[in-house]
Amino acid sequence: MHNLEEEAEIKLSSGIAAFETRHFTQAMKLLSPLAETGSAQAQYRLAIMYQNGLGVIRNEPLACKWMKSAARQEYGPALHGLGFMYMDGDCAAQDDARALQWFEAAAEQGLAGAMVALAQMLEQGRGGAPDPERAKAFYKQAGF
Template sequence: MSEESNPIDMDLVSGIAAFESKQFSRAVGLLAPLAEQGNVEAQYRMAIMAQNGLGMLPNPLMAYSYMKSAAKAGLGLAQHGLGFMYMEGECTDKNPAKAVEWFRKAADQGLIGSLTTLAMMYEKGYGVEQDLEEAKRLYKRAGFDERATTLS
């Protein structure tokens, strides 16, 4: 590891630790520069803090921008987060079809919450054509065999 990358790694580790221990002001100070440089882990956490006003004033535009960047870079948790933003109309316009698209990407990475949310969307026909067979398949894949068998 080069000496140049070491301070960035330490800031990331320290920033994530501050985030996890709810020291949000400290987390913002450590993660904001890394998020600006394109670090997806920092972007994801900055998006959460900006969305919820943790360690800063709520900033929906920043939250959406960072969540989308991290999601596009392939971070499953950010894909799930972006799906929720579209599903609920938080920080962006409500768009159930886009929510399905992002939940599917996160589900493809094995995120149980995304699989379950996607199953519910197929069950209800929200953002997609109602498809109970697809809902059953997704519930089963998420480990909810009982829920999959109760759909008819």
């Protein structure tokens, strides 16, 4: 059992390295089986590849599927990514209220980018009434 876990870790590390060095075909080959077995890190990267057509044909339904799968596991970058998908209507129906929820979940994990996105939405009143005080607090928390 231990060897299988080590092998999966090695494949995940190799897949992430391939993704980060823009070897997307190799990344897809390494990360797909891991995503299928529940790796949030692999699922997130597959979502990015499908969303942007990196090494694969662009596929919004698959991008959404994998981003949601990773976000359900509370993987911070996926929470942040799903927030943008809902905010922009990219891969998901545009929904500011849902975007706010996902950005808040990512901000709770300390992701500065999510804090800034959340602050901007609160400042502009997207997804609810404008809330300049909360916006200011998130900007400050993000380091601005």
